[in-house]
Amino acid sequence: MFQPRQTWSIAGFIIAKTLLNEPQKSEILTFGESPEILSRAESNGKELDY
Numbered sequence: 001m002f003q004p005r006q007t008w009s010i011a012g013f014i015i016a017k018t019l020l021n022e023p024q025k026s027e028i029l030t031f032g033e034s035p036e037i038l039s040r041a042e043s044n045g046k047e048l049d050y
Contacts, residue, residue: 019026
């Protein structure tokens with residue numbers, strides 16, 4: 001019987017092992033903050049009245 005969870009389990013194991021051995025590769029899992037988005041969020045937050 002086919003069990004697709006096994007594929008994800010081995011993929012997770014390989015990724016975890018790679019990140020433990022080479023932590024600098026964790027940058028591919030995150031996105032940097034966009035200065036444009038941050039400035040818009042700050043300006044929108046100032047306009048709100050709570």
